[in-house]
Amino acid sequence: MSDSLINDLVNPVEPFLRSDRIPHIWCPGCGIGTTVNSFARALIDSKIDLRSLALVSGIGCTGRVAGYVKLDSFHTTHGRAIPFATGLKLANPKLNVVVYSGDGDLSAIGGNHLIHAARRNIDLKVICVNNLIYAMTGGQTAPTTPDHSTTSTNPYGVFEPSFNLPHLVEAAGAVYVARWTTFHVRQITKAMSEAFQKKGFSFIEIISPCPTLYQRRNKMGDALDAMKYYKEKSKVRHGAPTSEVGMTMTGEIIVGKFVDRERPDYQTMMRAQYTESLGERYVEEPEMVCDCS
Amino acid sequence: MAKGRVSIVVERCKACGFCVEFCPTRVLALSSAFNSKGYHPPHVVHPEKCSGCDLCGMYCPDFAIFATKTDPVKAGGDK
Ligand SMILES: Cc1ncc(C[n+]2csc(CCOP(=O)(O)OP(=O)(O)O)c2C)c(N)n1
Ligand code: SF4
Ligand SMILES: [Mg+2]
Numbered sequence: 001m002s003d004s005l006i007n008d009l010v011n012p013v014e015p016f017l018r019s020d021r022i023p024h025i026w027c028p029g030c031g032i033g034t035t036v037n038s039f040a041r042a043l044i045d046s047k048i049d050l051r052s053l054a055l056v057s058g059i060g061c062t063g064r065v066a067g068y069v070k071l072d073s074f075h076t077t078h079g080r081a082i083p084f085a086t087g088l089k090l091a092n093p094k095l096n097v098v099v100y101s102g103d104g105d106l107s108a109i110g111g112n113h114l115i116h117a118a119r120r121n122i123d124l125k126v127i128c129v130n131n132l133i134y135a136m137t138g139g140q141t142a143p144t145t146p147d148h149s150t151t152s153t154n155p156y157g158v159f160e161p162s163f164n165l166p167h168l169v170e171a172a173g174a175v176y177v178a179r180w181t182t183f184h185v186r187q188i189t190k191a192m193s194e195a196f197q198k199k200g201f202s203f204i205e206i207i208s209p210c211p212t213l214y215q216r217r218n219k220m221g222d223a224l225d226a227m228k229y230y231k232e233k234s235k236v237r238h239g240a241p242t243s244e245v246g247m248t249m250t251g252e253i254i255v256g257k258f259v260d261r262e263r264p265d266y267q268t269m270m271r272a273q274y275t276e277s278l279g280e281r282y283v284e285e286p287e288m289v290c291d292c293s
Numbered sequence: 294m295a296k297g298r299v300s301i302v303v304e305r306c307k308a309c310g311f312c313v314e315f316c317p318t319r320v321l322a323l324s325s326a327f328n329s330k331g332y333h334p335p336h337v338v339h340p341e342k343c344s345g346c347d348l349c350g351m352y353c354p355d356f357a358i359f360a361t362k363t364d365p366v367k368a369g370g371d372k
Contacts, residue, residue: 009300011350011359022305022356028332029309033354041351183315185351223354224310 013040018070025064029223031182031208032062032129036069038185039100039127042192048096055098056085058105060136061210062129065100079109082117085124093267093285096125096196103130103144107163111143118172118201120266125195126203128165131210132247139213146249150217167242169203170259176202177242177259181230182209184255191257200265207253218249297345297360299337305357306334312349312358318342321349 013036026032043050055073057066058081066073076084081099089097099106106114106128117124133151134140141151143163150157166177176198178191188206195202209215209226220226230253237245238256245254264272274282299320306328312335313321320343324336335358337343343360350359 009298009359009361011300011302011356012347013350013356013359017356023307023330024355026354028307029311030354033356034311034352037351037353037356185348189351222309224314227311227314 012044013037016040016043016069016071018068021068024068026061027210027212029209029211029226030061031131031206031210031223031226032065034182034185035127035129035188035206035208036065038188039069039192041189042196045189046193046196048196052094053096053098054085054088055100056081056088057099058101058110060102060105060134061131062100062102063105063136079105079111079113081105082110082113082122082124082126086113086117086122089123090267093123094287097123099124099126101126101128102135103128103132103165104134104142107143107165107168108134114169115172118169118174118203121173121175121200121263121269123199123265123267124201125192126201127192128203128205129208130165130205131208131214133210133214135210135213139210139217144247145214146247149214149249151214152217162247164242164246165205166203166245166258169201170242173201173263174203174259175200175261175263176204176257178203178257179205179207179245179253180255181207181234181253183227183230183234187255194257194260198260199268200263207247207255294365295341295343295345295363297343297347297362298340299343299349299358299360301334301336302357303328303334304330305355306332307355307357308332308334309354311352311354315352316349317346318344 055071057063059078066075081101085097085099134142140153180188191204209223211223234253234255236256242258320339321335322338323333345360345362347360
């Protein structure tokens with residue numbers, strides 16, 4: 001940590017990092033690190049007890065977040081961050097469980113877990129860093145890759161329709177859905193803080209530059225060009241119908257808080273059902289006590 | 294008296310330029326010097342303009358820069 005301390009001043013993000021692993025492997029201008037700054041601020045603002053927090057990532061460049069944060073963090077297998085996080089939450093309902101992963105991990109190989117966790121309204125905070133590509137493995141087409149862009153698996157251009165993730169998770173049942181870009185650092189912090197206040201399945205999509213594997217092949221310049229594009233083309237529309245927020249390659253990006261509603265979460269429904277059918281025979285799950293001090 | 298102060302961890306920088314571009318008061322510029330990885334880190338060109346808002350710190354993907362509000366007592370502002 002010594003080289004991150006300057007005249008006794010500390011970067012606010014530093015206490016949340018495994019400083020011995022920095023510099024990280026992310027490319028120059030990769031947006032993932034920027035999202036981590038917003039996340040650290042949200043943890044500070046929400047005054048969350050870090051001992052009650054767990055962060056779960058899948059695999060990918062974004063999945064690396066689990067390895068860089070100084071929290072109880074789990075780097076799981078590809079696509080399985082949500083089921084792993086579900087297990088943590090069900091076994092220890094008092095935990096705040098955050099899933100921090102990429103668009104490919106969450107919506108392709110992990111797509112079924114995503115929709116069913118939203119349907120069941122599992123109390124998870126899902127942060128999806130959407131760089132519109134499978135970055136770590138070399139820039140293959142993801143379910144989120146916009147029409148007409150070029151990727152390593154679609155060298156003549158993508159022709160398949162892409163997922164509009166806010167629409168997908170709203171339809172499946174998420175109680176909180178927001179989208180921002182890495183240009184909107186303070187709004188991301190606010191969205192994360194709001195999600196921490198919410199009980200149920202929350203989904204925050206962050207559109208993020210991947211200069212190396214998405215932009216380069218599409219001649220879209222470097223990361224700073226992506227940030228300027230986000231600044232110029234983002235339109236804030238809180239409450240926009242999610243059916244209208246699909247992304248295109250170079251068009252407008254609709255950002256904002258789209259969904260904020262109440263539905264009982266999975267464990268609340270489970271307790272109600274068991275109490276109704278079993279009456280006094282139902283014993284609530286015992287509280288987990290961690291004595292690993 | 295500047296209201297804030299920028300700190301830079303030169304060796305972490307990968308010269309994306311976010312801090313230079315998005316500093317609201319244009320305090321920074323990329324320097325011509327290299328760090329050991331061959332990147333040009335930012336340097337402070339207008340220290341007096343820093344408000345300590347820490348937007349540079351919020352944007353920096355490499356955790357290489359941050360700003361703090363200047364303590365008016367320590368800076369001698371109250372005495
Ligand atoms: C079971 C399995 N299948 C495939 C892979 C290869 N793989 C690793 S990361 C990845 C894509 C990750 O994309 P995304 O979640 O968008 O993360 P990014 O790198 O873009 O942040 C793939 C296909 C794997 N590790 N495990
Ligand atoms: S390949 Fe893309 S997503 Fe991965 S670290 Fe580089 S810029 Fe970031
Ligand atoms: Mg991706």
